[in-house]
Amino acid sequence: MSLIVQKFGGTSVGSVEKIQHVATRVIQEVNKGNQVVVVVSAMGKTTDELIRLAAGITDKPNKRDMDMLLTTGEQMTISLLSMALQTKGYSSVSMTGWQAGIQTEAVHSKARITRIETARMKEELNRGKIVVVAGFQGMDSNHEITTLGRGGSDTTAVALAAALKASRCDIYTDVDGVYTSDPRYIKGSRKLEGISYDEMLELANLGAGVLHPRAVEFAKNNSIPLTVRSSMEETEGTLIEEVSNLEENLVVRGVAFEGEIVRVTIYGLQNEFTGLAAIFSTLADNHINVDIIIQSRTDINSTNLSFSIKEAELEDALAVLSQHKEELGFTRVEHETGLAKVSIVGSGMVSNPGVAAQMFQALSQNSIAIKMVSTSEIKVSTVVNMEDMLKAAQIIHDSFSLEALQPKPQLAK
Amino acid sequence: MSLIVQKFGGTSVGSVEKIQHVATRVIQEVNKGNQVVVVVSAMGKTTDELIRLAAGITDKPNKRDMDMLLTTGEQMTISLLSMALQTKGYSSVSMTGWQAGIQTEAVHSKARITRIETARMKEELNRGKIVVVAGFQGMDSNHEITTLGRGGSDTTAVALAAALKASRCDIYTDVDGVYTSDPRYIKGSRKLEGISYDEMLELANLGAGVLHPRAVEFAKNNSIPLTVRSSMEETEGTLIEEVSNLEENLVVRGVAFEGEIVRVTIYGLQNEFTGLAAIFSTLADNHINVDIIIQSRTDINSTNLSFSIKEAELEDALAVLSQHKEELGFTRVEHETGLAKVSIVGSGMVSNPGVAAQMFQALSQNSIAIKMVSTSEIKVSTVVNMEDMLKAAQIIHDSFSLEALQPKPQLAK
Numbered sequence: 001m002s003l004i005v006q007k008f009g010g011t012s013v014g015s016v017e018k019i020q021h022v023a024t025r026v027i028q029e030v031n032k033g034n035q036v037v038v039v040v041s042a043m044g045k046t047t048d049e050l051i052r053l054a055a056g057i058t059d060k061p062n063k064r065d066m067d068m069l070l071t072t073g074e075q076m077t078i079s080l081l082s083m084a085l086q087t088k089g090y091s092s093v094s095m096t097g098w099q100a101g102i103q104t105e106a107v108h109s110k111a112r113i114t115r116i117e118t119a120r121m122k123e124e125l126n127r128g129k130i131v132v133v134a135g136f137q138g139m140d141s142n143h144e145i146t147t148l149g150r151g152g153s154d155t156t157a158v159a160l161a162a163a164l165k166a167s168r169c170d171i172y173t174d175v176d177g178v179y180t181s182d183p184r185y186i187k188g189s190r191k192l193e194g195i196s197y198d199e200m201l202e203l204a205n206l207g208a209g210v211l212h213p214r215a216v217e218f219a220k221n222n223s224i225p226l227t228v229r230s231s232m233e234e235t236e237g238t239l240i241e242e243v244s245n246l247e248e249n250l251v252v253r254g255v256a257f258e259g260e261i262v263r264v265t266i267y268g269l270q271n272e273f274t275g276l277a278a279i280f281s282t283l284a285d286n287h288i289n290v291d292i293i294i295q296s297r298t299d300i301n302s303t304n305l306s307f308s309i310k311e312a313e314l315e316d317a318l319a320v321l322s323q324h325k326e327e328l329g330f331t332r333v334e335h336e337t338g339l340a341k342v343s344i345v346g347s348g349m350v351s352n353p354g355v356a357a358q359m360f361q362a363l364s365q366n367s368i369a370i371k372m373v374s375t376s377e378i379k380v381s382t383v384v385n386m387e388d389m390l391k392a393a394q395i396i397h398d399s400f401s402l403e404a405l406q407p408k409p410q411l412a413k
Numbered sequence: 414m415s416l417i418v419q420k421f422g423g424t425s426v427g428s429v430e431k432i433q434h435v436a437t438r439v440i441q442e443v444n445k446g447n448q449v450v451v452v453v454s455a456m457g458k459t460t461d462e463l464i465r466l467a468a469g470i471t472d473k474p475n476k477r478d479m480d481m482l483l484t485t486g487e488q489m490t491i492s493l494l495s496m497a498l499q500t501k502g503y504s505s506v507s508m509t510g511w512q513a514g515i516q517t518e519a520v521h522s523k524a525r526i527t528r529i530e531t532a533r534m535k536e537e538l539n540r541g542k543i544v545v546v547a548g549f550q551g552m553d554s555n556h557e558i559t560t561l562g563r564g565g566s567d568t569t570a571v572a573l574a575a576a577l578k579a580s581r582c583d584i585y586t587d588v589d590g591v592y593t594s595d596p597r598y599i600k601g602s603r604k605l606e607g608i609s610y611d612e613m614l615e616l617a618n619l620g621a622g623v624l625h626p627r628a629v630e631f632a633k634n635n636s637i638p639l640t641v642r643s644s645m646e647e648t649e650g651t652l653i654e655e656v657s658n659l660e661e662n663l664v665v666r667g668v669a670f671e672g673e674i675v676r677v678t679i680y681g682l683q684n685e686f687t688g689l690a691a692i693f694s695t696l697a698d699n700h701i702n703v704d705i706i707i708q709s710r711t712d713i714n715s716t717n718l719s720f721s722i723k724e725a726e727l728e729d730a731l732a733v734l735s736q737h738k739e740e741l742g743f744t745r746v747e748h749e750t751g752l753a754k755v756s757i758v759g760s761g762m763v764s765n766p767g768v769a770a771q772m773f774q775a776l777s778q779n780s781i782a783i784k785m786v787s788t789s790e791i792k793v794s795t796v797v798n799m800e801d802m803l804k805a806a807q808i809i810h811d812s813f814s815l816e817a818l819q820p821k822p823q824l825a826k
Contacts, residue, residue: 016466016469016470019470020470050489053429053489053493054492054493054496056429057429057432057433057493057496057497057500058496058497058499058500060500061496062495062496062499064506064507065492065493065495065496065499065507066492066496068488068491068492068495068507068509069488069489069492069493071488072485072486072488072489073485075481075482075484075485075488076463076466076482076485078481079467079478079479079481079482080466080467080470080478080482082475082478082481083467083470083471083474083475083478083479084470084471086471086475086478087470087471087473093477094477094478094481096481096558099556099557099558120556143512143533144512145509145512
């Protein structure tokens with residue numbers, strides 16, 4: 001008997017009919033003799049509706065009350081799915097995040113899971129029950145309801161799989177796997193049979209949107225095999241594990257893109273040695289995720305610094321910087337909105353230095369201006385104007401011929 | 414500095430605009446220098462919408478999951494009201510039932526409050542915060558989310574007032590006080606300035622619908638003065654306290670009525686001495702509320718027994734009876750639906766034996782058949798056909814001239 005964790009996202013539970021369908025997918029696993037823990041998100045547009053309600057009250061809802069409001073979404077889904085399972089003759093128990101023992105940091109709107117107290121879940125599983133857990137939420141040590149941030153249900157699922165030592169974590173979603181790029185926008189996008197944690201991590205971080213990056217990290221650190229598969233179609237999906245044996249010679253695995261990026265530039269930073277660390281630890285303390293960082297010295301005494309963040313975090317970031325302006329020691333801050341990030345990802349890239357060059361060349365041949373660049377062992381990211389985003393992604397996807405399975409991409413020398 | 418508990422029902426918080434208005438009513442009390450705990454229900458039709466969602470999944474949702482589902486309604490309201498208060502510059506903290514320390518029996522859908530752990534609330538009040546608590550809900554000793562049943566937010570408010578030793582509990586609602594009868598249906602219905610706990614208790618139990626009976630009981634047992642007042646208009650409302658000094662000579666205070674009553678008749682009960690007790694304790698164990706009870710012996714060895722319950726509890730009651738048929742020792746059960754209860758309430762009734770007679774006479778003169786009768790020191794109830802309900806109530810209201818304040822009603826000899 002294996003223990004499987006399944007996760008169904010908002011689209012998969014978007015209506016009463018879809019919840020009934022999810023129940024049948026859960027029951028399929030149970031009928032194979034497995035113990036099943038199911039993690040669900042809020043139904044379809046529920047979260048957006050709740051946000052709209054709050055917006056009717058105030059422009060700046062406080063985060064504690066926002067968590068209180070948003071967590072009702074998943075609580076609705078767990079109760080309905082549990083009813084559906086019982087109606088089909090299966091024994092189940094619905095649990096909020098705190099009931100499932102999910103303990104988090106004392107941070108609202110994007111808390112991290114610190115510990116999972118599994119006793120209650122194990123007890124229910126041993127009684128033969130299907131355990132239905134609300135994703136995205138937990139409780140801090142002061143009994144405050146917290147959320148893990150958008151996409152946090154993936155993290156809940158993987159964290160539960162790790163804590164319960166599950167043999168697999170299946171992420172059911174409205175797409176049937178991980179693609180070389182987003183098939184809605186990029187022609188020739190192709191489903192991957194397998195991908196490594198690190199590649200998936202880069203794709204997730206880069207806004208591929210299929211899986212939350214923290215979920216992938218959690219899975220990697222705990223060696224939980226993940227699958228991404230369709231909740232509607234009975235297809236195989238994409239397996240994410242330590243080393244993907246499939247298509248191993250492929251240098252570029254996929255092209256990811258993400259809009260609503262802002263470049264923030266800090267001028268006249270006095271002390272470049274301690275200043276850099278101070279700025280980024282101040283931002284991190286305030287839970288602002290900085291992505292690409294570029295530093296340039298303009299004269300002997302001061303340094304300019306640019307970094308990219310998501311547009312949603314701009315207001316917070318500017319507030320934090322202005323609040324700490326004196327101690328951080330800079331003269332002024334500027335920002336440029338309307339940007340996007342386009343990236344290539346692939347673990348074969350390390351040994352192929354020409355990959356980045358080919359990407360830049362493809363973009364420049366098509367007159368797309370590159371505003372920032374960042375590279376790692378398995379990815380190259382460029383920041384471009386928002387209006388160039390999809391065009392850039394298509395050009396790169398075409399340039400590396402990702403629509404076809406192939407042992408080696410054609411590298412531009 | 415006094416501590417005031419305020420309760421706003423579903424209609425009062427039915428929209429974002431109404432929640433903003435509730436915030437101003439709360440702030441009025443705070444600005445008088447009072448500490449305020451606010452209890453709120455789910456917004457307007459939210460509870461009905463949640464019930465509809467569940468009905469899309471199953472005809473018979475289990476009660477645990479139903480509680481899980483319904484409690485999201487109040488959780489939404491507390492977060493929105495707390496946001497509204499903060500936007501207006503006041504410090505507040507929203508709390509679910511379990512966060513507010515409301516402990517209940519381990520029963521779903523109509524649990525009773527067993528204890529309130531007030532430490533957290535007191536701490537927040539002492540920090541100068543307005544405490545916003547989700548009505549209708551609590552937690553049992555197994556950390557299960559429970560509900561107090563419909564109308565339970567009134568009970569939450571009064572129980573918090575008792576536990577916190579509040580000086581007053583104000584129930585804000587969509588009516589501006591307690592009336593001699595329901596002004597929507599009965600001509601000449603008049604607002605009462607004051608009423609005793611016992612009278613209110615009978616009116617509440619009889620379906621007057623303004624206040625939940627358990628709330629009134631709780632207030633009586635803890636001597637908490639209650640007011641019922643309008644959330645929209647700045648009027649005085651009705652004060653409910655130990656002995657109402659107002660209109661004290663009035664024999665009949667009000668006429669209450671309630672539809673959807675069922676008469677259940679049990680035939681051939683073998684042992685009338687222990688049988689009665691066994692039947693009603695079995696029903697009570699299953700949380701079925703029996704109202705009027707009539708017993709009649711048909712022959713030497715067996716007894717027939719009739720009682721009235723609410724139509725919503727019929728299915729449960731019949732299941733419980735059939736399940737225990739052998740041990741309870743009866744031959745068969747029948748029931749009659751389509752009935753209603755019409756009652757008069759007034760603490761002056763004890764010393765005026767002619768009151769019941771006048772009521773029966775008024776009904777019989779208008780050819781309304783009385784199916785069951787029950788009397789207490791301060792009330793007389795009759796069960797009539799559903800289609801006669803409003804007519805009967807109007808006849809009785811007229812007969813006792815309740816539209817006018819008067820020292821003595823005209824009694825029929």
